[in-house]
Amino acid sequence: MIDLSTWNLTIPVGVPAAVISTPVLAGGYQDHYFQSKEGRLFFWAPVNGTTTANSTYPRSELRETFANGALRNWPYSAADNVLTATARITQVPSNGLIAFSQIHSKNGTSPPVMLGYQSFSPTGYGNVVISFRGNPASANATKIVLSSKIKLNQDFSYEVFLAKNGRLTIGLVEPGGAVKTWSGVLNSAWASHNLYFKAGVYTLDNNGNETSAGAAVFSTLKVEHR
Template identity: 25%
Template sequence: MLSALLLSGCASSGKRDSGHDSAKAKAPNGAPAAPASSGPPPAVKWRGVPLLSAAPRPPEADFVRRWKLTLPVNQVGAPSGTAVELPVAAPTAPWLSRAADGSLTFWAPVAGARTANSEHARTELVSTRDFSFGSAVHMLSALLSVAQAPSETNDVCVGQVHGGGPIRSVAFVMLHWRDGNIVAVVKQALQGSDSRTVTVFAGVPLGARFGYTITDQGNGSVAITVTYNGETRQVTRHAKAVFLGTDERFQAGDYQQAVTSGSPADGGRVTFYGLTAS
């Protein structure tokens, strides 16, 4: 449950697909301003389950049990070399900060430590619970906003279905906020860069709250749903057979997609108001 968590790697190469499969509405013209709001946000629902409540309860027990945390610093705390992974996720300022309402803000500078198989620094939660893809329904749902993106690429990966075990270097499904669009990248092979890219929702500006759900439907297909400003759009993609039965896990946070920058203040900043994995 959402209130039990918060309020309790991403390549972009490959072919593009710009179509929407279902829940399709007319796309906005350009990037609109984020809707004004006052007071606590209303509940956002997927499949009838509320993902945000006005008064969520503290998350510590589930937060500790369900997630590890990758930081953009090395073992001595310097923003260089190999990124450290905390086996127990916890707010670690300035990289991961908790607000009074229970939301979590992730900060990942471009000039940060990186994991062994990536060019990009990140502050990212890594689920401790792997699953066999295609064996049953598994879902990652979030409510979030992207406040800052790196100047080089204007691109932050905010959710993943990522390989575990023997394929832990393989990012299978990656969801990006990219230059005002919510874009999914689905890998087509266990090795190499072959992937398919689809724009799920266009016109989501910096600072705007939106929701997403990434679903392993248990039948070899992946559904990606995005909700913004009262509209919901979904795409479904059938995975290549090589991914059936592979060891996968969910990851979520701020995986900024730039490599170089001249400023230590350049990077990605993302706030999660709710997050569930099941």
């Protein structure tokens, strides 16, 4: 079973979007946008859902906290910071694009790292894409295709490892067992930023009705600060 005692949950209802506190989430919270059952987490975010204050897109997404519900934010230099997960993307909106994991910054609206999935329906496959903003002053993020061999409804495992020296390594195991890795280094300007992990579904589309949505299932999810 996935431990929910160190996360809160944003769901795409209310203005701004509602946040389910850690104690309520860990106590067995379920709704239309999030379910925890049979040891797995189910996330769903329709394109017409409401958004957080600084976003134009809807989300059903976990955000790192302490067990008492206080937000957990950390400088990358304090520890080796690791998120590991096994997930499958089960639905994408009309543009085919969602995000499923992030390292975000409390100090700004543009994260240093986002993992996204881009579906290409004619081929049956999709890309797992890294959006990497090595410097917080950068206007645009660098896009890296980590894997082009992930279909909808296929499990894949991945790890996001941000070392205390600022080196970021992302690894992914494709459904066939092939391992893909990428590494980069955060600019030292990120050292003054308080960071945190996110995981779930951030639907990068807001055109259409609720039949157009992003959805994902996580069968493992763990965060460590070593």
